Amino acid sequence: MWQRLTLYDARVIGHYLGLLLIAFGVAMLVPFLTAVVMTEWQVASRYFLGVGVAVFVGSALRLLRIQPGKLDRQQALIVTGLAWIVLAFVATVPLYLSGHYMTYMDCLFDCVSGLTTTGVSIIVDLDHLSTADNMFRFVMHLIGGLGLIVVALSLGLFGKGAGASLYTSEARSEHVVPNVVDTAKLLARITFFVVIIASILIFVFCWVMGMDPARAGFHALWLSITGFVTGGFAPMSQSVAYYHSFPLEIVLMLLMTMGAVNFAVYAEVRRGQLKEFTKDLEIRTTVIWLIVIVIVITASLATMGIFDDAFALIRRGLFMVIAAFTTTGLQNITSDQLVTVFSSGAFFTLALVMAVGGGVGSTSGGIKLNRIGIIFKSAVADIKQAVSPDTARVSVSYNRIGRRVLTSEVAKEAMTIFVLYCATYFIGALVGVAYGHDAVSALFESIAMTSNGGLVTGNIVSPGMDVGLETFYILLMWAGRLEFLTFAALIVKIIVSFKPRPGKRAIEKRHAAFKEEMSKMMGEPSTEEANEPTAVVSENGKPGVMTVQKVKRGAKDVRFINLRK
Amino acid sequence: MKALKNNKIWLIAAVLVVILAALAVVVFVVIPQAESNRQLDPVPAVDGDGDGEADPEDLPVVITIEELNTANASFDGAYVEFTGEVIGDRIIENIDGSRVWIMLNSQRDANASIAVVMSSADADMIDTFGAYGKTGTTLRVRGYFFVACPEHAGGFDVHAASVDVLAPGSSNPDEFDINAFIPGAIFLGVGILLLALFIYIRERLR
Structure with missing residues (x-):
């Protein structure tokens, strides 16, 4: 029996969404202050309006329920699911007024892409975008990468006793420390620490390369954010290729890889449990997976004979593999090189890597390597059971912050998510094909959207694209970020609630x-x-x-x- | 075998994997690389004497940055001429700083850009780098285009042989206009009032 949303539920959900909107309005003060410092007055007025709209709508929504009480599991699912799209709508206010978007839907697409850390941008004339607008794009990446709910929990917006249902509804399951609020705070602390260290390092590189110190500082901060939260936005239209710097690419590769590792593992390492890092099923799967992929892609690129030396091949190939595996989507090659210089085999490999994604409990998207590891272990268990005597009971364990026995529930959950992702990749490809695009690009783009990968060919996703397909891609990014379950629950709730009651x-x-x-x-x-x-x-x-x-x-x-x- | 038979989910997964593999084979193996077979017209003039230098007898192909952005591998090494607006920064290419990277944006399609490596002396002619509120110097560049540059680890670039300034850059800084802030002030004011009302009612209910 599907339960309808009651008016009370709607009021409570509205109250908490209002709370998130007001917090988002406060976050918009960062680009507003940037605009003031950089004397970008037109831009400052847009962000002032953005803050105003966020506070106005947020306050109005909060009035829906004065004393909302604690969120139950169903309400938490709806708040989390809706927050991503509601905040994206508010984010379009200052960005759409910039005049850098061909249509309003293009702007909404970019905002959803920014918040879900997909990192695909269909902005026009990015190289002339103001510093404040760029700052806002990376603020969205930072908030979305950590998770809207994680940020809200770490700021104490949901109170000290916020339920775990809120936390888990945002595709996070690891409780680094027992309390979800403390866990959220720890995740935020790790992110800020890494981003600050990386920013200093990248600033030095950019400054030495001859960039103006102010620009070097901003670019360093933005690149650090986009790298660690595995976002994909870049301040220049040529992405990382703009900087022509191998040391910078190495730092970004490290950042992206760190962002794709489960944050719970960092907490264990911080406690001195180094063994947890080396024994972790996901880390081991990642290492094997990356070795295989790098060999395949290197061999595939070598057969093309376009890259003259091994260094060029490894520099371009490795960076792209890391960017795809972590679902960041940064590029040190141009989109044209992706479709002309890269062989079809290398292109396919990148799509596969992006589809699988990084680690559970990290900022990356995709199916996640932990699930692949569990499915593999489960297959091993089934084969062992098949060749064992009838009376034998096969038990398989794996390491994930301690030794755990692989239960059928865990295997089933991994399989469900795997099947949902694969099905969505294909449905997305079919929709692209139905819109008249070629199958290769349609599949690649569908994977890029659903996995929040962000590497695109540019053949389909471009300014002024088909509105229907654009809407569908927005849904894919949204669903992929929430790993389907929260998204599906939200859609079911809405349909059931709006279904007319019998007369x-x-x-x-x-x-x-x-x-x-x-x-x-x-x-x-x-x-x-x-x-x-x-x-x-x-x-x-x-x-x-x-x-x-x-x-x-x-x-x-x-x-x-x-x-x- | 019971475990395998009972687990229907494995069957679904196996079917999906087979479909994935079949589709991958069709898409990536059967379909030829039509994408990479795009031809540009006219056929590019290449370095006549093969010395890698721009000689007076080498006639460049006059091309746009958009066309360069969609060029295929057959265009590699072509001697080209194009114009564009300088944007971004002057990035040092080598340690002694004798050569620099300059990014040129197309003036027709603002999303098309190309990296050009040129001498420091040529780059000194640039008076403005395009950014927010700034239009960069317009340059005409003649040089060699590389789809995967052998000198720059497979980069997508142009090695400039000659550079001319077609138009100087300009700066249009934002003027402060208080009226532009009025809509935001109205929304923020009403929003704060609503927030105050919320706090008042909440305190009354306690």
């Missing part, structure tokens, strides 16, 4: 049919008696009247308890 006549008809059925089964009621109405108090403290009615049906006495306010 009065239909209800009366059903009652009559039910009565007739009952009469046939038990015979006509012979005697009826009711006691005097008694005053009662309900669980929530509201007074009411209770009447107990006794009805004799055949040989049985049936009691009906009527409660009225």
Whole structure:
């Protein structure tokens, strides 16, 4: 039985969405202040409007329910699911007014891409974009990469006793420390620490390369954010290729890889449990997976004979593999090189790597290597069981922050997500094909959207693209970021809630049919008696009247308890 | 075998994997590389004497940055001429700083750009680098185009042989206009009032 959303649910959800919107408005002060410092006055006025709209809508929504109480699991799912799109709509206010988008949908696409850390951008003339607008794009990456709910929890917006349902509804399951609020705070601390260290390092590179110190500082911060949260936006249209710097690419490769590792592993390493890092199933799967992929892609590129030396091949190939595997989507080659210089085999390998993605509990998207490892282990268990005597019980364990036994529930969950991702990749490709695009690009783009990978060929995803396909891609990014379950729950809830209730006549008809059925089964009621109405108090403290009615049906006495306010 | 038979989910997964593999074979093996067979017209003039230098007898192909951005491998090494607006930064190419990287944007399609490596002396002619509120110097560049540059680890670039300034850059800084902030102030003001109302009602209910 699907449960409808009640008006009370809607008011509570509205209240918490309003809270998130006000917090998002506060986050918009960062680009606003950047604009003021850089004397970009037109831009500052846009962000001032953005802050105003966020605070206005947020405050209005909060008034829907003054004392909302704690969110239950269902409400938490809806808040998390809706937050991504509601915030994206508010984010379009300052960005669309910049005049850098051909259509409003292009702007919404970019905002969803920024928040979900997909990193595909269909902005026009990025190289002339203001510093503040760029800052906002990376603020969205930072918030979205950590997770809207994680940020809100770490800021204490949901209170100290916020439930775990909120945390898990955002495709996070690892509790680094027992309390979700403390876990969220720890995740935020790790991110800020890494981003600051990386920013200093990249600033030095950019400055030495001859960039103006102010620009070097901004670019360093933005690249650090996009690298660690595996975002994909870049401040220049040529992405990382703009900098022509191998040391910078090495730092970014390290950052992206760190961002694709489960944050819970960092917490263990921080506690001195280095063994957890080397024993972790996901880390081991990642190492094997990367070795295989790098060999395949290097061999594939070598056969093309376009890259003259091994260094060129490894520099371009390795960076692209890391960018795809971590679902970051940064590029040290141009889109044209991706489709002309890269062989079809290398192109396919990148799509596969992007589809699989990084680690569970990290900022990367895709199916996740932990699930691939679990599915592989489960297959091994099944084969072992098949070749063992009937009486033997095969038990397989794996290492994930301690030794765990592989249960059928864990394997089933991994398989469900795997199947959902694969199905969505294909559905996305079919939709692209239906819009008249070639199959290769359609599949590649579908994987890039669903896995939040962000590497695109540029043949389909471009400014002014088909609105229908653009809307579909927005849904793919949204669903992929929430790993489908929260998204599916949200869609089901909305459909069920808006499904028209049966009319009065239909209800009366059903009652009559039910009565007739009952009469046939038990015979006509012979005697009826009711006691005097008694005053009662309900669980929530509201007074009411209770009447107990006794009805004799055949040989049985049936009691009906009527409660009225 | 029971475990394998009972687990229907494995069957679904196996079917999906087979479909994935079949589709991959069709898409990536059967379909020829039509994408990479695009031809540009006219056929590029290449370095006549093969010395890698721009000689007076080498006639460049006049091309746009958009066309360069979609060029295929057969265009590698072509001697080309194009114009574009300088954007971004002057990035040092080698340690002594004698050569620099300059990014040129197409003036027709703002999303098309190309990296050009040129001498420091040529780059000194640039008066403005395009950015927000700034239009960069317009340059005409003649040089060799590489789809995967052998000198720069497979980069997508042009090695400039000659550079001319067609138009100087310009700067259009934002003017401060208080009226532009009024819509934001109205929204923010009403929003703060609503927030105050919320806090008031909440405190009354306690």
